[in-house]
Amino acid sequence: MSQTTAPDAAGGRVTMLDTPIHLDYAFTAGQAQSRFLKGLSEGRFLGQRCPRCGKVYVPPRGSCPTDGVPTTDEVELGNTGTVTTYCVVNVPFQGQAIEIPYICAQVLLDGANLAFMGLIQEVPTDQVRMGMRVEAVWVPPEELGPSMASVRYFRPTGEPDAEYDTYKEYL
Amino acid sequence: MSPDSGGRRPVAVVSFAQSSQVRRQDHRNDVEMLMPVVEEVFSRIGVTKNDMGFVCSGSSDYLVGTPFSFVSALDAVGAWPPMRESHVEMDGAWALYEAWTMLVAGDADTALVYSFGRSSPGQLAKILTLQLDPYYLAPLWPDPTALAALQARALLDAGLAGEEDFAEVAARSRRQAMANPHAQLAFNRSVEELMKDDYVVAPLRRHTLPPITDGAAAVVLAAGARARDLCERPAWITGIDHRIETHALGARDLTDSPSTRLAAEGAALGNPPDVQVAELHAPYAHQELILRRALGLAPQVEVSPSGGALAANALMVAGLIRIGEAARRIMDGSASRALAHATSGPCLQQNLVCAMADSATGGER
Numbered sequence: 038m039s040q041t042t043a044p045d046a047a048g049g050r051v052t053m054l055d056t057p058i059h060l061d062y063a064f065t066a067g068q069a070q071s072r073f074l075k076g077l078s079e080g081r082f083l084g085q086r087c088p089r090c091g092k093v094y095v096p097p098r099g100s101c102p103t104d105g106v107p108t109t110d111e112v113e114l115g116n117t118g119t120v121t122t123y124c125v126v127n128v129p130f131q132g133q134a135i136e137i138p139y140i141c142a143q144v145l146l147d148g149a150n151l152a153f154m155g156l157i158q159e160v161p162t163d164q165v166r167m168g169m170r171v172e173a174v175w176v177p178p179e180e181l182g183p184s185m186a187s188v189r190y191f192r193p194t195g196e197p198d199a200e201y202d203t204y205k206e207y208l
Numbered sequence: 209m210s211p212d213s214g215g216r217r218p219v220a221v222v223s224f225a226q227s228s229q230v231r232r233q234d235h236r237n238d239v240e241m242l243m244p245v246v247e248e249v250f251s252r253i254g255v256t257k258n259d260m261g262f263v264c265s266g267s268s269d270y271l272v273g274t275p276f277s278f279v280s281a282l283d284a285v286g287a288w289p290p291m292r293e294s295h296v297e298m299d300g301a302w303a304l305y306e307a308w309t310m311l312v313a314g315d316a317d318t319a320l321v322y323s324f325g326r327s328s329p330g331q332l333a334k335i336l337t338l339q340l341d342p343y344y345l346a347p348l349w350p351d352p353t354a355l356a357a358l359q360a361r362a363l364l365d366a367g368l369a370g371e372e373d374f375a376e377v378a379a380r381s382r383r384q385a386m387a388n389p390h391a392q393l394a395f396n397r398s399v400e401e402l403m404k405d406d407y408v409v410a411p412l413r414r415h416t417l418p419p420i421t422d423g424a425a426a427v428v429l430a431a432g433a434r435a436r437d438l439c440e441r442p443a444w445i446t447g448i449d450h451r452i453e454t455h456a457l458g459a460r461d462l463t464d465s466p467s468t469r470l471a472a473e474g475a476a477l478g479n480p481p482d483v484q485v486a487e488l489h490a491p492y493a494h495q496e497l498i499l500r501r502a503l504g505l506a507p508q509v510e511v512s513p514s515g516g517a518l519a520a521n522a523l524m525v526a527g528l529i530r531i532g533e534a535a536r537r538i539m540d541g542s543a544s545r546a547l548a549h550a551t552s553g554p555c556l557q558q559n560l561v562c563a564m565a566d567s568a569t570g571g572e573r
Contacts, residue, residue: 056347058338062273063329067237098283099240105257105286107243 069099072111074183080175082114084149092150118146118191119199120169121207125162140165144191145207152207159192168198214476219311220435220442221539221564223428224532225249229392229520232328233422238267238277242284242324242424249320249426253438257285260428261316263293264307266300266323267524270335281324292316299323300528301489301550301560304427308448311431318434322426325524332420332523339553341455352554353417353492357409359462359555360494364411366463369497371411375402377493378415378518385515392520393419416493423522425529436567443535443546443564449474450560452553462555465502471561472503477547479504481563485537485546486510487530491517495556499549503561513537527551531562544569 066074069085073096076083084095085108092101093112101108123142140157142165155173157165171191181187225248227233233241250256257263263285267278274280278295287293296302300323307319333351340346363369376399385394397415405413428438435442451467451474453460472481486509490496496511505511512518514533517526527550534548544566552558 054343054347056342060270060273060331060334063234065234065237065272065326065329067240068235069240070237071235098280099237100243100283101286102283103286103288105243105246105284107240 067099069097069108073097076113077185077187078181078183080178080181080187082116082146082173084112084114084146084151086110086112093148094151095146095149096151096153112148114146114148117170117172117194118144118149119204120157120165120167120171120191121145121152121204122167123157123165125165138162142171142191143207144171145204150207155188156190157192158190166198168201168204170194170196170199214447216312217314217431218435218444219308219429219431220439220444221427221531221535222430222435222439222442223249223253224426224536224539225252226390226425226525226529226532227423229390229421229423229522231392231420231422233326234328238272238281238324238326239284241326241422242281242322242426245424245426246284246320246322249322249428253428255318255428255438257291257320260318260320261292262307262310262319263291264303264310264319264321265293265295266298266303266321266528267295267325268297270330270338271523272326272329285320285322299524299526299550299552300425300427301531301548301562302450302527302552304429304528304531304562305448305450305560307429308445311429314431317431318438319429320426321429321528322424323525323528324424325522326422327420327521327523328422336554345457353409353412355457355554356492356495357412358457359498360411360416360492362462363494363497368463368501369494371413372399372403373497374411374416374493375399375413377490377496378402381493381496381512381515381518382415384513385519388514388519390423390520391515392421394515394519412492412494418491418517418521419519421520421522421526423520423525423529425522425525425532427528427532427535439539441539441541441566443538444567445562446565447475447477447563448561450550450558452558455557457555460555463498465498465556465559468499468502468549468556468559468561471559472547475547475561475563477503477561477563480506481509481547483509483545483547483563484543485513485534487514487516487534487546487548488512489517489527489530489550491521491526491551493518495551498556503547503549510543527560534562535564538564538566541566
């Protein structure tokens, strides 16, 4: 499993040691995230509400990180939301799947209290803005699966921008 | 040795809870496994997270392969408003040690200690190899059972034990575990029957190995008057210490545990220790024999009545459970003095000893 490099010229001493390490894991999504992922494979966003503070988390993790209690009430959210903040990606990197420049944004779904990351497309990069109203564009039904890849991207709805006060807590 | 807290501010275990210890917790993530345990450890004494002056956890990201899993685990407690919190990449018994120092120093009156560990998602034998010396030992990938077998062989060669002695420890532990509702592995089989098991790595037969376990546990510590308010019979910590031996397995006498002996001295335990119950963290059956000898335990001491690590061995959790189980015996009045032991590393490399007593026996003096 390991190998040594050639001894150095000076005195036949070992100067370097490679020890390749590879570990495999089975990921446990848990009950809440499993519900969320199943929702994605049906083209739906499923979140959970904290019974104490009322906040809605999507993706849900099964607990309210503020109150430390289980989030048991499931909430289905709509397809529309607000860009809270964003960046334009101009830097190429290995394995890049999308042509640069592109927009990576935090999207706060209507009724949610947690923003998540999404691509914004069908809009020139210099026109995206905080507060922009967007909607999810899903892959065709036959391609839906339990993964965020089920959401191709978000695109502008053309509605007037959201007021800053409605998303200032989620930057 | 004095049974009191040595002039220090008295600190006690006042609540303990644990999850079911199971082979595979694959429908709940770490947070979902931990949350009911934290809820239970609080509800037993009628407190909430807002009553805790300090929070300390023990876990290892290597087990589930998730960087900073200990940060997301805080979702099980709810870290708002901001709290004083710490984490050790070790068994929760060492998290308890850190919390104990905070309370003794007077920096807090109460502390939540929790730990969680799922050994099932990863390749446990490979993961544990990564704790070895990275130059000479880890590249050989000796798995933990192989190393434990070297230790067991050394015991046999030294004439300190026979294979039947290993089987006796295993038979007794699994029989005692039948009364433990949280145990993963419990059965009633005779030594004669167990001796028919095949070797996994000679001289270790199947029954001498710990199970692979997923689980979580939590303890609440409190100091002085606060402990008496929260608990009718607090399990006062009269001494606690931990010591470590060299990384180099070849430089150790694997048949002995000098670090356990030193930790027991540091915990102000006499030799033999004046206790009725000893919860020992001995993942492999033969290790209980080494620990008994190092501690000088008298034959009448009840050893690991929960079944010990042979009944359930959630990594990062099993040591904290030993403290919780020993404390539970004092809190329920069935013992007045107890000791708990936790271990870490290959072949009992690092050891922690915690001595506890009830109020009447002088734990709080």
